[in-house]
Amino acid sequence: MSHDLFPVSGDDLTRLHAALAARAQNDGLLDVAYRVFDSPVGPLLLAATPKGLVRVAYETEGFDSVLAALATKVSPRILLVPSRLDAVAVELEEYFAGERHEFDVPLDYALSSGFRQIVQRFLPRIGYGHTRSYKEVAELVGNPRAVRAVGTACATNPLPVVVPCHRVLRTDGSLGGYIGGLDAKTTLLSLEKAA
The missing domain is CATH 1.10.10.10 (Winged helix-like DNA-binding domain superfamily/Winged helix DNA-binding domain)
Known part of the structure; x- marks a missing residue:
């Protein structure tokens, strides 16, 4: 089937993704939310469960590999939902600006024992x-x-x-x-x- 028969704009994709994310959260189907944060040490993948921040990964670790490991070790119900990590992003911005000396966001240590x-x-x-x-x-x-x-x-x-x-x-x-x-x-x- 040709993509030209069903054109979808970037705005439509953004709107559909936002609707999917909202529905997944409302229905309790989202176990891991993630986003990418640009930092002075390069892009960082941030991932959180309902308990708290579960993963921070450097780009050199391979974001796809990190997401695959999270799917195996935590839950396959993973979705790009940047808003779920806004508080983490704000604290990281403050840290990199030299304004924050410790982090207050909840942490999920599920990947360690x-x-x-x-x-x-x-x-x-x-x-x-x-x-x-x-x-x-x-x-x-x-x-x-x-x-x-x-x-x-x-x-x-x-x-x-x-x-x-x-x-x-x-x-x-x-x-x-x-x-x-x-x-x-x-x-x-x-x-x-x-x-």
Whole structure:
């Protein structure tokens, strides 16, 4: 069937998508809403469940892959609904402007468990503009020998930027790794020191 027989304008598609999103929310059929947020460290995919923000992903992770993983691990009922993430976007804008030092949006830790989740829940306690070593974090969460496990928890953090794994460094003060790349980690640390 030719697309020319049933032309649909961009405005019509936007209107139909908005109607679908509203109906999915009203009928309780939307488990994960997402949007893309443009930031100084590149585009970030933001995804939220009714419990809270469940995923922040860098473009280098592959947004399609991240959405596929969310469909498998959380729910296949995923839809682009930017308005559901307006509060997160506002807080990120304030953070990148140097006006916000901690995030207040609810978080959903459904993508983490066990020791990884313990570490990830601890990370927001590292104050804005401060850093800790992997070793210090291991000690602070009560498992001083779990330095590598802390590194793994940071590397698999599903909520980078908001849950500040970028504030964790090697004992010698070097950056270590970062899911968004070392340039992004450097940018975030510099932003926080400048404020």
